[in-house]
Every structure is written in structure tokens, then in C-alpha cells.
Amino acid sequence: MRLTPKQQDEVATQRSETYQTLRATVPALEEILCEPLPVLDHGFVRVIDYMGDDAAIVQAARVSYGRGTRRVSEDQGLINYLMRHRHTTPFEMCEIKYHVKLPIFVARQWIRHRTANVNEHSARYSILDKEFYIPAPEHLAAQATTNRQGRGAPIDSEAAQRALDLLRRDAEAAYAGYAELLNEDASGAPIDPRRPSLARELARINLSLGFYTQWYWKIDLHNLLHFLSLRGDPHAQHEIRAYAEVILDTLKRWVPMAHAAFLEYRMNAALISATGLAVIRRLLAGEQVEQAASGLSPREWRELMAALGRP
Numbered sequence: 082m083r084l085t086p087k088q089q090d091e092v093a094t095q096r097s098e099t100y101q102t103l104r105a106t107v108p109a110l111e112e113i114l115c116e117p118l119p120v121l122d123h124g125f126v127r128v129i130d131y132m133g134d135d136a137a138i139v140q141a142a143r144v145s146y147g148r149g150t151r152r153v154s155e156d157q158g159l160i161n162y163l164m165r166h167r168h169t170t171p172f173e174m175c176e177i178k179y180h181v182k183l184p185i186f187v188a189r190q191w192i193r194h195r196t197a198n199v200n201e202h203s204a205r206y207s208i209l210d211k212e213f214y215i216p217a218p219e220h221l222a223a224q225a226t227t228n229r230q231g232r233g234a235p236i237d238s239e240a241a242q243r244a245l246d247l248l249r250r251d252a253e254a255a256y257a258g259y260a261e262l263l264n265e266d267a268s269g270a271p272i273d274p275r276r277p278s279l280a281r282e283l284a285r286i287n288l289s290l291g292f293y294t295q296w297y298w299k300i301d302l303h304n305l306l307h308f309l310s311l312r313g314d315p316h317a318q319h320e321i322r323a324y325a326e327v328i329l330d331t332l333k334r335w336v337p338m339a340h341a342a343f344l345e346y347r348m349n350a351a352l353i354s355a356t357g358l359a360v361i362r363r364l365l366a367g368e369q370v371e372q373a374a375s376g377l378s379p380r381e382w383r384e385l386m387a388a389l390g391r392p
């Protein structure tokens with residue numbers, strides 16, 4: 082279950098409270114504020130709060146007093162320029178706060194991004210829900226042979242079913258052990274009064290990486306774009322990418338101009354090395370260039386040809 086009925090009530094209450102403000106608000110983001118946006122089987126992303134909009138980026142770059150009278154195309158042009166030339170601080174003027182529910186193995190990758198503020202749900206204080214991630218069968222793939230950090234071809238349906246059964250069985254057993262060690266009912270009273278209730282901080286240690294955790298995560302737009310460029314990339318693991326894609330959708334609502342510039346100059350762009358550029362120049366001049374004589378390693382060559390859309 083993504084949200085319990087109590088949490089759903091809390092969201093409804095949050096969404097029924099409105100405030101008057103002189104600050105800029107973004108109607109498209111307000112539409113989904115506090116709503117859980119589903120990710121994976123039990124996870125979600127919720128936008129909790131935000132500060133700034135596209136105009137705040139422009140305002141900071143021009144160091145102007147008001148929102149200005151310039152045309153939208155001029156603002157988009159300026160934001161594109163800032164993105165293209167890595168003039169990053171105006172993007173730091175915008176901030177956003179998310180509530181994220183995610184499997185622990187995704188959280189371990191995510192937490193490596195040090196430029197955010199994080200407050201995680203405490204499993205020393207609270208009991209974790211019986212929620213663990215089970216991949217969709219189509220995402221079960223064999224170890225990649227060309228990239229040691231990735232997935233290759235999908236495995237056959239019989240092997241996939243065996244893997245899913247094993248993942249589920251082990252997670253169920255781990256949670257049953259957790260519940261036995263806790264020895265607590267929903268009100269906190271012992272289920273079996275003859276046994277001790279092990280401290281929550283100890284009972285949790287047998288739970289595996291697929292169990293879900295939750296946190297509040299606040300970050301400025303510049304560092305969020307950095308996170309998205311790494312975790313929304315095809316080289317990132319599918320599961321964290323699923324979160325990056327949902328966050329990208331929230332970005333499109335929040336700062337549509339910065340979102341468009343990010344897709345154009347970062348996400349869907351390519352970084353070409355000096356040697357790669359020399360290869361492109363020779364190709365444009367009509368030369369036949371082979372990898373062996375290009376100065377690029379086979380891997381760099383493959384990456385360049387993929388960026389150029391050549392087989």
C-alpha cells in the first residue's frame with residue numbers, strides 16, 4: 082500500500098488548507114502538491130514545498146528588482162544561455178522539497194548525492210511496514226556482459242518466476258523474523274508477554290535491501306539537475322531512474338523553461354572529447370575513419386557512434 086488511509090486523510094487535509102502569499106506560486110505544480118506520484122510497486126514521490134520559479138532564475142541572473150516586462154522568448158533564451166554556459170548559481174535560487182518512499186538499495190545510491198538536506202524515517206523509533214520491492218518480471222535480466230554494472234538480456238519466464246518466488250519468500254521470512262523479534266502489536270503491547278520485545282534498532286538488522294524506507298529530501302534546482310543528469314541517464318539502474326523520471330515530470334510543471342533547457346543542453350546532449358571532435362571533423366570531410374586509427378578506445382568509439390546514431 083502506498084499510503085495508509087490515515088496518510089490519505091493527512092494529504093486531503095494538507096490539500097484543503099490554502100494560504101495567501103506575495104511569493105510566486107506555480108499553478109501547474111500546485112495541482113499535484115502533496116499528492117503521491119507512484120513509482121515502482123510501493124514507492125512514491127510527493128512534492129511537499131517549493132521556492133521560486135523560472136522567473137526567479139531570470140531575476141537572479143539579471144539581478145533585477147521585479148519580475149520584469151521582457152517576453153517569454155527572452156526569458157527562455159536567457160535560461161538556455163545559462164544552461165549552455167554552466168552559469169549555475171541562478172538555478173540555485175529555486176528549491177524544492179520532496180517526500181520519497183523508496184527501497185533501501187535505491188536509497189543507498191540516492192544518498193551519495195551530498196548536496197541535499199535529508200531527514201529519513203527512523204527505524205529505531207518506528208516499526209517498518211511490511212513492504213518490499215519485487216521487480217516486474219520484464220525487468221528481470223541477466224548480468225550484462227559488456228558492462229559489469231548493468232543488466233543484459235531478459236531471462237526466460239521460468240527462471241524469472243523462480244527468481245521472483247525466491248525474492249518474495251526471503252523477504253516474507255525476513256519480515257516474519259522482524260515481527261517475532263519486535264513482539265509488539267499495533268498498540269505497542271507485547272504479542273507474547275512471556276518473551277522480551279527486542280529494541281527496534283536491533284530487530285531491523287535482518288531486513289534486506291528491498292524493504293522500503295522514506296525520507297524528506299530538499300535540494301536546490303542546480304543540484305537537482307545534477308542528480309537527474311546522473312540518475313535519469315540510461316547508465317543508471319532502472320529502479321533509481323524510475324524515480325528520476327517522475328521527478329523530471331514535476332520539474333516540467335515547476336520550471337518549464339529550465340526543464341526544456343535541461344533536456345536540450347544536458348539530458349539529450351552529448352559531451353564530446355577533443356579526439357571525438359577530431360573524428361567528427363574527419364567524417365564530415367568525407368574521410369573513412371576506423372576505430373583503430375581514430376585515437377579512441379573501442380568503448381569511447383562505441384559511445385561516440387551511438388551519440389551520432391551510427392551503427
Ligand SMILES: Cc1cc2nc3c(=O)[nH]c(=O)nc-3n(C[C@H](O)[C@H](O)[C@H](O)COP(=O)(O)OP(=O)(O)OC[C@H]3O[C@@H](n4cnc5c(N)ncnc54)[C@H](O)[C@@H]3O)c2cc1C
Nearest residue numbers: 190193194195196197230304307308311312314316317318
Ligand atoms: C551510473 C553510476 C554508477 C556509480 N557507481 C558507483 C560505484 O560503483 N561505487 C561508488 O562508490 N559510487 C558509485 N556511484 C556514485 C558516484 O560516484 C557519486 O558518488 C554519485 O553519483 C554522487 O555524485 P556527486 O558527488 O557528483 O553528487 P553530489 O554529492 O550531489 O555533489 C554534487 C557536486 O558537488 C561537489 N561536491 C559535493 N561534495 C563535495 C566534496 N566533499 N568535495 C568536493 N566536491 C564536492 C562536486 O562537484 C559534485 O559533483 C555511481 C554513480 C552513477 C551515476
